[in-house]
Amino acid sequence: MDSKLDNLKYDSNGLIPAIIQDHQTGQVLMFAFMNRQAVKKTVETGKTHFYSRSRNKQWLKGESSGHVQHVKSIRTDCDKDVLLVNVEQVGAACHDGYYSCFYRKHDATSPDWAIEGVKVFDPDVVYKK
Amino acid sequence: MDSKLDNLKYDSNGLIPAIIQDHQTGQVLMFAFMNRQAVKKTVETGKTHFYSRSRNKQWLKGESSGHVQHVKSIRTDCDKDVLLVNVEQVGAACHDGYYSCFYRKHDATSPDWAIEGVKVFDPDVVYKK
Numbered sequence: 001m002d003s004k005l006d007n008l009k010y011d012s013n014g015l016i017p018a019i020i021q022d023h024q025t026g027q028v029l030m031f032a033f034m035n036r037q038a039v040k041k042t043v044e045t046g047k048t049h050f051y052s053r054s055r056n057k058q059w060l061k062g063e064s065s066g067h068v069q070h071v072k073s074i075r076t077d078c079d080k081d082v083l084l085v086n087v088e089q090v091g092a093a094c095h096d097g098y099y100s101c102f103y104r105k106h107d108a109t110s111p112d113w114a115i116e117g118v119k120v121f122d123p124d125v126v127y128k129k
Numbered sequence: 130m131d132s133k134l135d136n137l138k139y140d141s142n143g144l145i146p147a148i149i150q151d152h153q154t155g156q157v158l159m160f161a162f163m164n165r166q167a168v169k170k171t172v173e174t175g176k177t178h179f180y181s182r183s184r185n186k187q188w189l190k191g192e193s194s195g196h197v198q199h200v201k202s203i204r205t206d207c208d209k210d211v212l213l214v215n216v217e218q219v220g221a222a223c224h225d226g227y228y229s230c231f232y233r234k235h236d237a238t239s240p241d242w243a244i245e246g247v248k249v250f251d252p253d254v255v256y257k258k
Contacts, residue, residue: 002237003238003240004235004239004241004242007242016177017146017160019148019157019160021155021157024152025155026150026152026155026156027155028148028150028213030158031146031148031206031211032207043235043237046198068158072185073234073235074234074235075232075233075234075235075245076231076233076235076242077159077160077223077231077232077233078223078224078225078227078230078232078233079230080233080242082160082229082230082231094206094207095207096207098207101206101207101208101211102205102211102213103204103206104204104205104206104207104209105202105203105204105209106133106172106202106203106204106205108131108172110133111132111133112133113133113136113205113209116204
């Protein structure tokens with residue numbers, strides 16, 4: 001395996017946080033955790049893979065929806081304990097149907113988070129709920 | 130306190146991950162954790178505050194270096210368990226002297242991470258090591 005990936009620092013659960021960013025616009029799309037195997041698969045396949053703590057398994061982003069992320073670059077930070085992955089997003093990143101998961105903006109004048117952007121797809125159709 | 134902030138989901142250690150992004154270029158600058166108090170201080174003062182797990186205390190970004198971050202917007206994700214904070218960075222975000230902490234890029238052809246960008250400041254001078 002790529003020795004650079006062995007140099008990354010994983011937390012006590014064997015996970016490393018990954019920030020996913022649109023490679024053209026710089027928009028932050030989502031945040032999730034990878035384990036060693038997910039990092040390896042992401043590098044090898046060129047598609048983002050993550051580790052789900054709730055489902056206790058590795059997953060390919062887009063495996064249900066088809067909304068995969070093609071990896072354009074991978075960076076790590078000064079402590080080598082966080083990843084920043086620039087991607088080309090197919091469809092939309094958020095399972096709620098928005099292009100980015102960060103569709104809620106703080107507005108000091110509003111009692112709730114303000115919704116930004118429009119839905120790219122209908123989750124009920126894509127996930128066949 | 131702003132009830133929207135109470136709706137955020139903190140992990141079992143009372144922390145929420147925060148991604149810090151340059152508000153003009155979209156460059157991701159750093160990643161750190163906030164506790165409830167740090168989120169409150171960030172909103173109230175307009176400067177980012179974090180919680181250090183290693184030092185077990187809340188800190189103002191820039192308290193030693195002067196490299197504070199002026200908050201331009203705060204977003205949260207679909208699960209309300211991550212923050213995305215857009216800022217105007219004074220000086221540089223990284224204590225290693227780079228503008229962004231993500232100055233290491235994966236290069237499949239190189240045995241080590243490639244260094245990107247130039248140092249904005251000399252850490253030995255700024256932190257008086």
